[in-house]
Amino acid sequence: MEKQPRLLSSQLFLKNSVFEVSLNRVILTWKEIPTKNKRVSGNIHHPFKIGTSHSVSVSEILAVQELDLESGTKDDGRWQKMSQKPTEAYPYAFTVSYVRRARKHRWRCTDVTFFCPEWALCQQWVQTIKEQLAELTSRPKHLLVYINPYGGKQQGTCIYEQKVAPLFARASISTDVIVTEHANHARDHLRTVAELKQYDGVVCVGGDGMFSEIVHGLVSRTQKDNGVDQNSPEEKLVACSLRIGIIPAGSTDCICYGTVGINDPVTSALHIIVGDSQPMDVCSVHHNKTFLKYSVSLLGYGFYGDVLADSERKRWMGPARYDFSGFKTFLTHHYYEGTVSFQPATDTLGTPRDKSPCRAGCLTCLHNRQQYSEDSSDKYKTDTDFSDSENEGGWRVIRGKFLAINAASMSCACPRSPKGLSPAAHLADGTTDLILVRKCSRFNFLRHLIRHTSKDDQFDMTFVEVHRVRRFRFLPRHCQNDSEQDLRENGKRLFGQICRDHPARGCSPAFSSWNCDGEILPHAAIEVGVHCQLIKLFARGIEEPPVFEDVAATCAI
């Protein structure tokens, strides 16, 4: 890294020792100056403990504040007692609040207080650090916050007020807070009346459903403002300029887990404050040239659609409904016939079978984003006259009986399934991983499901195939010539008809439902296109754990 010129360097007092403290544009360091006694004993007994050195990246400093040693420190509008006694030689002090990495991707806010011999020096430090922070233009200053008071364990408001708002205040971020009053309140507000120009980002306090509302509101508003027709599947959508922050307060918080590595409100708040930016792909889902929904994580037909449809009918069971419906759906073992057509992602780095997952600063996403920009304009427009042959115009067509058809636009990892549905899927490479699970025995399907939680490759099975794609379509067998005015009615009719016609067939219904990021779609025949990096999150992707954490974990084993 290029050596940065020093902005300030002083000997300051901290925790009973004098430290050499220095600041450049990138880093603040403080290194203990060894005293004579310590040096002697250190050389003999603790050669590595002497002169302990700490450093913090300027981009991860939240705030700096001068302390009033007479009466305490003014923090978040409240006066607090000094925890450290000043010495006579160092009567002035300032506190730097910064991000400390804790275990398992957790971030915490830590304070360090430096004592200065002179008032002017103290002022100079505070001023210089403030100037450096002011130059970090990616940091938000004014945010629009939506809180779902009913998400997860109904703790959204409390989580925001107790854990997040004090951190925002400390970092001098102002907010306009809206507690939602009904479902789709946030989506509709964003889409219509929100004065977006005055904000640097939108924050949702809730779960994946609430995040989906924000995505729909923001993406729709951006298209409306730019005159883009969402109903046209071929239309290239305009990327949203505002970043989205997620404070996890839902039941699963899959998106937060997959973009930060942990569901922890304080960690997420700190990622927002430091102004992180993680682009994300968004899939648009259309039926019959009509826009249905956007999806950022999972589109699942068959198994995952059936589990969701069944669990929706059992809301009274609480979170246990997912286990119950999952088990029930596994036992029913329905398969669905249809045609899947897809446009494979060629010229892209990476495959769904890669061993390395998408991580912070992912080079695959960076490379594929460039590739996408270069060739998306023609690819998006050439396939409107798509025909149903085996390999036409770069499209592949597969007909069959499927237990599950899943499109994972990210790994879909969550605390329950840390690997996720497609462990090597990327957050922002302009593709989705299309996983086709063909009809097989219950035993084999169980083996496939179990592999999602083990180290074994869930795609290494004869009845499973996975393709990295830019677009795909699905047409259920029994409605290929159907206008599908009411899928569910047709499904019921066909289901009855098929059962009458083929009593020995096991009575698999003709249609499943699409599970679109946890919501049921009203149609089975859909067309899906991936829009590369359409949105940005206040996140940085999952960071590789520091080496010492790995070593510690290995030692623990």
Ligand SMILES: Nc1ncnc2c1ncn2[C@@H]1O[C@H](COP(=O)(O)OP(=O)(O)OP(=O)(O)O)[C@@H](O)[C@H]1O
């Ligand atoms: N004030 C409200 N009253 C009722 N429903 C709301 C309100 N605000 C938002 N919602 C809806 O509640 C649904 C669920 O919320 P949310 O995603 O926050 O929690 P969750 O479902 O418990 O978590 P997850 O989606 O992570 O499983 C969302 O789809 C959202 O549209």
